Amino acid sequence: MKTVYVLKCYLTSSEGLRAKGVEAVVDCVVSEVYDGDIARIRELVLGILGRILAGGPGLGELSFDSNESIGSTHMLYRFRYRVDPGSEDYIGARVVVRGTSIVRVLFTFPRRLGGLISIKEVYDPSEELSKGGPRENTGAPGQVYIPGMVIYNILGVPRVDASGWSLEVSGLVSNPVKLSLSGLYELGVETIRTDFHCVTGWSVKNLEFTGVRLSKIVELVKPRESVKWVYVESLDGYTTIFPFNEVTRGDGLVALEMNGKPLDILHGYPARLIIPSLYGWKSAKWVSRIMFTDEYRDGYWEALGYHPRGRVDLEERFKML
Ligand SMILES: Nc1nc2c(c(=O)[nH]1)N[C@H]1C(S)=C(S)[C@@H](COP(=O)(O)O)O[C@H]1N2
Ligand SMILES: [Mo]
Numbered sequence: 448m449k450t451v452y453v454l455k456c457y458l459t460s461s462e463g464l465r466a467k468g469v470e471a472v473v474d475c476v477v478s479e480v481y482d483g484d485i486a487r488i489r490e491l492v493l494g495i496l497g498r499i500l501a502g503g504p505g506l507g508e509l510s511f512d513s514n515e516s517i518g519s520t521h522m523l524y525r526f527r528y529r530v531d532p533g534s535e536d537y538i539g540a541r542v543v544v545r546g547t548s549i550v551r552v553l554f555t556f557p558r559r560l561g562g563l564i565s566i567k568e569v570y571d572p573s574e575e576l577s578k579g580g581p582r583e584n585t586g587a588p589g590q591v592y593i594p595g596m597v598i599y600n601i602l603g604v605p606r607v608d609a610s611g612w613s614l615e616v617s618g619l620v621s622n623p624v625k626l627s628l629s630g631l632y633e634l635g636v637e638t639i640r641t642d643f644h645c646v647t648g649w650s651v652k653n654l655e656f657t658g659v660r661l662s663k664i665v666e667l668v669k670p671r672e673s674v675k676w677v678y679v680e681s682l683d684g685y686t687t688i689f690p691f692n693e694v695t696r697g698d699g700l701v702a703l704e705m706n707g708k709p710l711d712i713l714h715g716y717p718a719r720l721i722i723p724s725l726y727g728w729k730s731a732k733w734v735s736r737i738m739f740t741d742e743y744r745d746g747y748w749e750a751l752g753y754h755p756r757g758r759v760d761l762e763e764r765f766k767m768l
Contacts, residue, residue: 457570463684463747470558472750473566479549492540501565508532518589518648521545553752572743572755575768583760590650598713605682609717618738620668634659641723644759656721658702661694670739682733687746689729726757
């Protein structure tokens with residue numbers, strides 16, 4: 448048996464994952480050649496489990512769950528590991544393949560198995576983000592254009608009462624605000640036409656969104672010098688994060704309308720983010736809170752290995768470090 452080369456493992460989680468029964472995620476960076484032999488993936492998953500579980504892997508059972516492509520460059524394989532084959536509890540394993548390399552293996556732990564984790568280190572995005580300057584004219588590498596947006600609601604569609612809803616904008620700012628729907632309109636709305644790109648590989652051309660520019664909201668709340676990140680929370684418990692400078696230089700929107708009509712509930716009514724330069728998971732629907740902060744923390748998909756920034760032009764699908 449070949450020895451497993453694990454570069455590093457991180458411990459993480461998010462509110463939304465907890466709501467789905469995942470208490471913690473262990474995210475391991477690996478660098479392994481993959482020649483298409485699924486046995487190699489199984490061997491690797493078991494090998495890493497042996498390293499990260501306090502007390503070793505034991506005599507559990509690893510079973511294949513599903514796989515799919517992520518863009519034209521990546522594959523994602525999902526497995527389950529039952530520590531005790533007699534129990535329903537399992538550790539989920541997500542294996543990220545990029546071209547001919549296995550680059551990441553992530554493990555999701557339910558609460559009852561959280562005690563088995565021996566990893567404590569947390570991910571630091573700063574090195575990763577030192578790459579990549581101004582926007583590249585590369586288009587959307589690895590994407591396929593389709594006629595309309597695929598609707599996602601990983602945590603369900605929340606019940607929304609727009610009259611009671613407000614968007615809190617807070618954190619390290621001198622003027623925190625709570626904006627109602629009419630309050631947002633009073634700030635002044637603009638209409639943009641943009642392509643939209645989901646990290647799984649689909650894109651839609653030329654969509655029309657109307658809303659308040661994020662740069663306008665920045666002017667209003669006045670973030671402190673130390674702000675580096677924008678952390679976003681939604682009514683359904685969804686969270687995401689992106690660098691502050693993507694907001695100040697970009698064309699991001701708190702969108703209230705799509706094609707001249709209020710957003711459909713399925714597309715995030717009453718308000719969602721639209722950040723055209725970043726993959727779609729950063730464009731949180733049913734947004735309820737925008738927090739300016741100096742500290743990085745994983746949102747829902749970031750905790751499952753997705754990139755802290757997610758720039759489309761640089762094809763930042765998964766974390767690399
Ligand atoms: N609250 C919430 N926002 C979300 C998601 C979600 O599941 N819940 N999915 C994200 C992903 S992965 C994508 S690609 C886009 C899809 O937007 P749509 O559902 O309006 O097509 O929404 C993003 N925002
Ligand atoms: Mo997505």
